[in-house]
Amino acid sequence: MSGNLLLTGLSGLNAFRNVLNTTGHNISNATTEGYSRQRVELETRNAQLVGSGYVGSGVQSTTVSRSYDTFLATQFRSSSSAASDLNSYVNLASQIDNVLANPNVGLSVSLQEFFNAAQEVADDPTSIPARQVLLSEGEVIQNRINNLDQLFTDITSQINNNLDDTVADINILATGIAELNDQIVLAVGIGGGNQPNDLLDQRDKLIDSLSTKTSVTTNVQEDGSVNVFIGSGQSLVLGNIANKLATQPSATDPTVKEIVFKQTSGNLIVTKFMSGGELGGTLRFRDEILETSINNLGETAIALSAAVNQVHTNGVDLNGVQGQTFFNEPSVTVTAGGSNTGTLGVTFDPATTAELTGSAYTIEITAGVNPGDLDTYAITSNPGGSAIADGELPAGDVIAAGLVFDLSGAEADDIYTVTPSLVKNAAGAFSMGISDPREVAAALPVVSSLNPANAGSAKLSDMSISNLSKDGLPSPGTITLKFDGPNNQYILTGGVTGSINPYVNGGKEEIDVPNFGTIHFTLTGVPQDGDEITLVNNTGGVGDNRNANLLADLQTALSMAGGTASFQDTYGELIADVGRRTQAAEANGLAQEALLTQTITAKDAISGVSLDEEAANLIRFQQAYQAASQVVLTSRTIFDTLLAAFR
Amino acid sequence: MDRISTSLSQQLGITSILFQQAEVNQIQQQISLGKRILTPSDDPAASVRLLDLNESLSRLNQFQENLDVAQNRLSLSEGTLQAVTESLQRTRELAVQGFNATNSATDKAAIAEEIFQRLDEIVALANTKDASGDYIYAGFKSQTQAVTGNSDTGTFAFQGDQGQRLIRIGENREISDSNSGAEVFFNISDGAGGVESAFKSIYDLATDLEGNGTSAGEHLEQLDRILGSVLDVRSQIGARLNVLDSQSETNQDFKLSIQSTKSQIEDLDMAEAISDFNMKIVALQAAQQAFVRVQNLSLFNQL
Numbered sequence: 042m043s044g045n046l047l048l049t050g051l052s053g054l055n056a057f058r059n060v061l062n063t064t065g066h067n068i069s070n071a072t073t074e075g076y077s078r079q080r081v082e083l084e085t086r087n088a089q090l091v092g093s094g095y096v097g098s099g100v101q102s103t104t105v106s107r108s109y110d111t112f113l114a115t116q117f118r119s120s121s122s123a124a125s126d127l128n129s130y131v132n133l134a135s136q137i138d139n140v141l142a143n144p145n146v147g148l149s150v151s152l153q154e155f156f157n158a159a160q161e162v163a164d165d166p167t168s169i170p171a172r173q174v175l176l177s178e179g180e181v182i183q184n185r186i187n188n189l190d191q192l193f194t195d196i197t198s199q200i201n202n203n204l205d206d207t208v209a210d211i212n213i214l215a216t217g218i219a220e221l222n223d224q225i226v227l228a229v230g231i232g233g234g235n236q237p238n239d240l241l242d243q244r245d246k247l248i249d250s251l252s253t254k255t256s257v258t259t260n261v262q263e264d265g266s267v268n269v270f271i272g273s274g275q276s277l278v279l280g281n282i283a284n285k286l287a288t289q290p291s292a293t294d295p296t297v298k299e300i301v302f303k304q305t306s307g308n309l310i311v312t313k314f315m316s317g318g319e320l321g322g323t324l325r326f327r328d329e330i331l332e333t334s335i336n337n338l339g340e341t342a343i344a345l346s347a348a349v350n351q352v353h354t355n356g357v358d359l360n361g362v363q364g365q366t367f368f369n370e371p372s373v374t375v376t377a378g379g380s381n382t383g384t385l386g387v388t389f390d391p392a393t394t395a396e397l398t399g400s401a402y403t404i405e406i407t408a409g410v411n412p413g414d415l416d417t418y419a420i421t422s423n424p425g426g427s428a429i430a431d432g433e434l435p436a437g438d439v440i441a442a443g444l445v446f447d448l449s450g451a452e453a454d455d456i457y458t459v460t461p462s463l464v465k466n467a468a469g470a471f472s473m474g475i476s477d478p479r480e481v482a483a484a485l486p487v488v489s490s491l492n493p494a495n496a497g498s499a500k501l502s503d504m505s506i507s508n509l510s511k512d513g514l515p516s517p518g519t520i521t522l523k524f525d526g527p528n529n530q531y532i533l534t535g536g537v538t539g540s541i542n543p544y545v546n547g548g549k550e551e552i553d554v555p556n557f558g559t560i561h562f563t564l565t566g567v568p569q570d571g572d573e574i575t576l577v578n579n580t581g582g583v584g585d586n587r588n589a590n591l592l593a594d595l596q597t598a599l600s601m602a603g604g605t606a607s608f609q610d611t612y613g614e615l616i617a618d619v620g621r622r623t624q625a626a627e628a629n630g631l632a633q634e635a636l637l638t639q640t641i642t643a644k645d646a647i648s649g650v651s652l653d654e655e656a657a658n659l660i661r662f663q664q665a666y667q668a669a670s671q672v673v674l675t676s677r678t679i680f681d682t683l684l685a686a687f688r
Numbered sequence: 689m690d691r692i693s694t695s696l697s698q699q700l701g702i703t704s705i706l707f708q709q710a711e712v713n714q715i716q717q718q719i720s721l722g723k724r725i726l727t728p729s730d731d732p733a734a735s736v737r738l739l740d741l742n743e744s745l746s747r748l749n750q751f752q753e754n755l756d757v758a759q760n761r762l763s764l765s766e767g768t769l770q771a772v773t774e775s776l777q778r779t780r781e782l783a784v785q786g787f788n789a790t791n792s793a794t795d796k797a798a799i800a801e802e803i804f805q806r807l808d809e810i811v812a813l814a815n816t817k818d819a820s821g822d823y824i825y826a827g828f829k830s831q832t833q834a835v836t837g838n839s840d841t842g843t844f845a846f847q848g849d850q851g852q853r854l855i856r857i858g859e860n861r862e863i864s865d866s867n868s869g870a871e872v873f874f875n876i877s878d879g880a881g882g883v884e885s886a887f888k889s890i891y892d893l894a895t896d897l898e899g900n901g902t903s904a905g906e907h908l909e910q911l912d913r914i915l916g917s918v919l920d921v922r923s924q925i926g927a928r929l930n931v932l933d934s935q936s937e938t939n940q941d942f943k944l945s946i947q948s949t950k951s952q953i954e955d956l957d958m959a960e961a962i963s964d965f966n967m968k969i970v971a972l973q974a975a976q977q978a979f980v981r982v983q984n985l986s987l988f989n990q991l
Binding site: 627647 | 729
């Protein structure tokens with residue numbers, strides 16, 4: 042009897058010592074990250090059947106379990122993947138968001154100042170200081186575009202470094218998980234099915250860390266090991282084997298890095314499958330904001346240089362010489378076939394820069410099959426060979442794929458290869474083409490005058506020039522428009538032939554002058570028969586501001602996005618786009634943080650250590666331990682009493 | 689009842705304090721800059737609108753500068769042509785006086801001499817330069833002397849062209865800042881279907897008078913045509929100056945309206961912001977105090 046009581050008391054002492062130890066363990070680990078509260082599972086020992094029934098024989102601890110909820114753990118990981126994805130995204134996005142609209146760094150103000158400077162030149166075309174200001178403002182634009190490009194390049198390399206670091210972290214975590222898998226399988230085996238709680242916590246902590254790098258899914262095996270999958274199901278950890286991620290330069294763009302999954306069969310590119318976590322946020326930022334910004338800036342650089350140059354090279358400078366390219370345009374390399382007899386000119390089209398691809402093109406001219414048939418042309422992408430444009434050979438331009446192909450000089454059987462520079466390289470290469478203020482082409486090469494003897498009121502205005510090839514009219518140097526009243530037409534003479542027929546008051550007219558260019562103008566008023574308007578070289582016309590005005594007009598001209606947006610509009614669109622994406626990510630980030638806090642609270646309600654609770658347990662089990670020792674004492678007293686009875 | 693673990697309760701307390709600090713920081717920045725929008729992501733739509741408004745404002749300021757340039761040039765031209773008019777009127781008085789039959793040949797020669805001087809004066813006026821040294825009546829050839837010739841040579845030539853500079857003074861609004869000397873001084877109707885320069889007409893008049901001429905009639909008619917032509921140009925200039933005045937007002941009105949829209953979009957409501965700021969400070973202090981009080985609560989303190 043008393044022997045049983047002694048054993049019963051001892052069982053209590055053992056069990057409560059375990060419980061007190063575990064409580065102590067909990068208290069010690071109250072601040073250990075990833076620690077799950079442990080508890081000792083107690084159960085009654087098997088009762089003994091005596092004559093009067095089953096008499097209890099005390100308590101035993103069966104196992105030590107950790108308070109852990111698999112569902113909440115999974116939810117926590119997916120929340121923390123999403124939260125760290127958005128956090129990385131916002132951190133990167135705000136770098137660009139902060140800069141684009143900053144008046145001291147962004148492009149917007151410098152565009153305004155540049156076009157204002159063009160107006161200042163128009164106000165006073167002979168003023169060297171005004172011209173100098175225009176050049177300086179051009180340099181400011183160059184600096185702004187180059188600096189933004191540098192910023193984007195820096196962020197690109199920052200991202201490449203981030204990817205390297207994150208991939209290295211992931212590999213270390215994967216190795217750690219695989220090692221712990223190994224230890225856990227061993228410990229479960231040795232422990233006869235008892236769980237090694239602290240090892241499980243350590244492994245869970247590594248998987249939690251992994252989930253802040255990228256989204257993970259896990260699969261617990263019967264032996265206690267856990268398999269970890271990332272991306273579109275690539276197995277990062279299988280039992281005690283950890284696979285490796287790596288980065289490598291992209292095949293299409295060596296400046297950016299791809300994420301690859303190392304396999305024995307070779308590297309598998311998994312960039313587009315990586316979502317969530319720092320990796321997902323960084324890659325999404327690169328796709329959604331960085332690439333867009335780089336391309337937008339590149340398109341602006343191309344369109345701005347093409348549009349400004351188009352005006353500038355159709356004017357004449359203070360020396361009366363044809364304007365040079367104001368900005369150095371991103372290059373278009375044209376390679377002519379060996380047996381070509383003609384020429385091909387290719388420039389960027391400011392309005393359709395969005396259609397530019399990294400592709401090169403082949404242009405083939407084919408002679409007409411039958412005599413009298415027109416020659417035909419075909420533009421195909423190279424490599425790939427897909428048709429971009431074809432048809433009968435025109436005398437002028439074909440606009441396709443963001444480029445202007447001037448086919449007027451091309452001959453039958455010619456073949457050309459055209460390689461435009463990449464849009465993303467355009468901003469970095471953007472630079473000034475002229476440096477002498479006298480080289481600003483504020484004037485037009487031609488000036489009109491009315492014969493003083495004219496009886497009518499017709500006038501010529503709104504002149505502009507296109508395709509200027511020379512700074513002076515061909516011989517005899519004077520083009521005369523003489524009104525033929527009976528036939529209501531202007532007869533053209535002086536190096537050109539033909540007529541403007543019929544004369545329309547307010548009509549926009551143009552005269553193609555061979556070996557010079559095309560003169561565009563508007564005729565207004567009511568001419569009388571015999572009235573003359575002459576066009577002569579604008580020799581000494583230093584006070585002419587017409588081309589400066591045309592230059593200033595580019596500020597609001599819809600030069601980009603297929604003729605729907607100005608430079609400012611395009612840049613504004615970029616600012617809005619980056620702003621909206623950053624704003625959305627910030628808002629989602631806040632929501633995700635709230636969700637994460639909620640999940641952590643729920644998870645912690647189960648797994649976290651409450652020191653108050655442990656203190657209460659300490660008191661409670663200390664009392665129980667003391668009571669059990671009292672039982673042992675009582676058992677001794679009973680035994681002593683029994684001995685005394687027989688003495 | 690949910691269990692709250694010790695470390696979580698601490699973490700939540702700190703998170704709450706950090707959140708309040710971020711809010712206080714944001715509003716502090718807004719107050720110190722006086723701006724509601726610090727980066728485009730604060731309000732993307734408004735940021736782009738601001739960009740557009742700033743562009744409009746910058747253009748308006750430039751138009752106003754252009755307008756001042758045009759106003760200066762036109763005022764200079766108006767002043768010059770007023771002097772020309774006065775000179776022509778004096779010439780006309782001298783002609784009327786000079787061709788009077790009571791004058792002796794010597795008297796006529798003396799009067800003719802003064803007319804020659806007036807002629808040189810008008811030639812000089814036609815060669816007026818603006819502040820930047822450009823001849824204002826030479827058209828685009830602004831650095832070529834507009835008129836050559838004088839009362840000695842008696843031949844006068846226009847060296848400029850008919851170019852008329854246009855200056856932007858508003859959106860879709862431009863104005864000419866000059867008149868070509870061809871129009872002002874040279875292509876003046878001779879009353880017989882042809883044209884003659886004002887200088888040649890005056891020279892002929894003076895020469896006729898000097899040679900004891902007797903008939904003032906045709907000369908006076910031509911002088912009146914010259915005066916009429918100059919007056920035409922002056923009234924054109926006057927009209928343009930009026931346009932400049934009204935465009936200047938329009939520009940100022942636009943500017944004011946844009947500035948007020950801009951201010952509505954980007955400026956911070958200070959009263960509201962400061963009261964907000966105070967609330968956030970109170971909230972932050974409360975969070976800090978709550979944290980300290982809660983962290984002091986532990987059953988272990990009672991053991």
